[in-house]
Amino acid sequence: MQTAAVLRAAPGDEERALRQGLRRAERRRHWLAFGLAAPLLLFLLVNFVLPIFLILKMSVDDREFARAAPGVVAALAHWEADTPVPEAAARAWIDDLRAARGTPALNAIANRLNQDTSGYRSLVMTTARRLAQAPPGNATQALAGISEQWRGPEVWQAIQRASGPLSAMYLLGAMDLHRAGDGAIERVPKDEAVFLTVFQRTFGISLVVTLCCLVLGYPVAYLLATARPRVASVMMLAVLIPFWTALLVRTSAWVVLLQRDGVVNQLLQWLGLIDHPLTLVFNRTGTYIALVHVLLPFMILPIYSLMTGIRKHTVRAAISLGASPLTAFWRVYFPQTLPGVASGCLLVFVTAIGFYITPALIGGAGDQMIGYFIAHFITETANWSMGAALGGLLLLITCVVLAALAWTKTRQRAAR
Structure with a gap:
C-alpha cells in the first residue's frame, strides 16, 4: 500500500525510475530462485530425462x-x-x-x-x-x-x-503391426500377435489390483483417521512394515504361504472350508494377492492424509439435522475424501502397470505383464530396441491416462 501511494505521488521521471527499480528487483528475485533450484533441475535432467530420451531414441535408431x-x-x-x-x-x-x-x-x-x-x-x-x-x-x-x-x-x-x-519397425512390432512387402502397414497374423494381449492383460490386472486396494484401504484409512492416537500409531506401524521389507523377500514369502502345503491352505483345511488344497500360486490369483499386499500402503497413506484434515463436526451436523449415519457419511464425508481416493488409485495403478518381479515369481505363463517382456528383451535377448519400443509405448499410454485424469479433474473444478 505504501509503495502504491509513492507511485501515485511521484512525478513522471521518478515514477518510471521507481517502477524500473521494482522490476529489476523482481527479476533478481526470480533469478535467485532459479539459481537455488538449478542443481535439482540439472539432477533431474541428467538422471531422469536424459536416460528416458536415450532409451526412446533406441526404439527408432536403426544404424x-x-x-x-x-x-x-x-x-x-x-x-x-x-x-x-x-x-x-x-x-x-x-x-x-x-x-x-x-x-x-x-x-x-x-x-x-x-x-x-x-x-x-x-x-x-x-x-x-x-x-x-x-x-x-x-x-x-x-x-x-x-x-x-x-x-x-x-x-x-x-x-x-x-x-x-x-x-519404425520396433514401434510397429510393439503394437503387433509390420510392414508388408509393398510398404503398407498390416497386422501380424493372429498366431504371432503377442503384445496387444500383454498390454490388455497388464492394464486389466492393474485395474483389478487398484479396485481391491481401494476396497481394503479405504476402511483402514478411516480407522487410522478416527482411532485414538495410541491405537492409530500401532496401526500405522503395521501399514508401514511392508516398506521396510525388500520386495523380493515379500514376494518369496507369499510363494511359501500360498503353495499347496503352505500356511493358507493348511489353515483353510483345518477350518473345514476346503477339502483339497487350492491352487493359489503360479496363477492369476496369487498375482492379485501379492500385488495387493505390496501396493496397499500406497492407497492407504494418501487417503489417510486427507482424512486427517476433514472436520468431524460436518458429519455430526448432518446427523443432527436428521440424516442417518450412512447418509451423512456418503453425502458429507465421502465426497471430501475423493481427492485422496483419486491420488491413491492413480498411484497404485501407475505403479502396478510397471511391476515385473512379483508377476514373474508368482504368476503363471499367462499372467506375465509388460514389464516381464521389457526385461526379457533387454537382459536375455539383448534386443534393446524392442525393449525400448515396448517401454516407450507403455510410457505413452501412462501419460495419456494421466492427461485424461488431469483433464477430467480440471473440468470438474470448472463445473463447480
Whole structure:
C-alpha cells in the first residue's frame, strides 16, 4: 500500500525510475530462485530425462545394419521395388557378406533381417557360408544359385528397410503391426500377435489390483483417521512394515504361504472350508494377492492424509439435522475424501502397470505383464530396441491416462 501511494505521488521521471527499480528487483528475485533450484533441475535432467530420451531414441535408431553392410546400403539407396535389383547391389551384398563372415557383423546382419521377416537369418547364414564356393562372374546369378529367394524383391526390400538410420519397425512390432512387402502397414497374423494381449492383460490386472486396494484401504484409512492416537500409531506401524521389507523377500514369502502345503491352505483345511488344497500360486490369483499386499500402503497413506484434515463436526451436523449415519457419511464425508481416493488409485495403478518381479515369481505363463517382456528383451535377448519400443509405448499410454485424469479433474473444478 505504501509503495502504491509513492507511485501515485511521484512525478513522471521518478515514477518510471521507481517502477524500473521494482522490476529489476523482481527479476533478481526470480533469478535467485532459479539459481537455488538449478542443481535439482540439472539432477533431474541428467538422471531422469536424459536416460528416458536415450532409451526412446533406441526404439527408432536403426544404424547397426548400415555399419555392418555399408556397400549394399549405398547400392540400394535409390532402388525402386518395381525394378530389377541392380547388379552393383548384388555384387556389393556379396562383398559385404564375405567381409562380415567370421565376425560379429554377420550376426548383426542376420539378426536384423530376421527381425524384419522370420527365416532370413538362416538364409543369410547359408548364403555367407556358400559364397566361398560361388564361382566369379554374375553376382545376381551367384546368389540365385544359392537360393531362389534372391531372385525375388522381398529380401532386397527387407535389406532396404534395414538400411536406417531410423526405423519404425520396433514401434510397429510393439503394437503387433509390420510392414508388408509393398510398404503398407498390416497386422501380424493372429498366431504371432503377442503384445496387444500383454498390454490388455497388464492394464486389466492393474485395474483389478487398484479396485481391491481401494476396497481394503479405504476402511483402514478411516480407522487410522478416527482411532485414538495410541491405537492409530500401532496401526500405522503395521501399514508401514511392508516398506521396510525388500520386495523380493515379500514376494518369496507369499510363494511359501500360498503353495499347496503352505500356511493358507493348511489353515483353510483345518477350518473345514476346503477339502483339497487350492491352487493359489503360479496363477492369476496369487498375482492379485501379492500385488495387493505390496501396493496397499500406497492407497492407504494418501487417503489417510486427507482424512486427517476433514472436520468431524460436518458429519455430526448432518446427523443432527436428521440424516442417518450412512447418509451423512456418503453425502458429507465421502465426497471430501475423493481427492485422496483419486491420488491413491492413480498411484497404485501407475505403479502396478510397471511391476515385473512379483508377476514373474508368482504368476503363471499367462499372467506375465509388460514389464516381464521389457526385461526379457533387454537382459536375455539383448534386443534393446524392442525393449525400448515396448517401454516407450507403455510410457505413452501412462501419460495419456494421466492427461485424461488431469483433464477430467480440471473440468470438474470448472463445473463447480
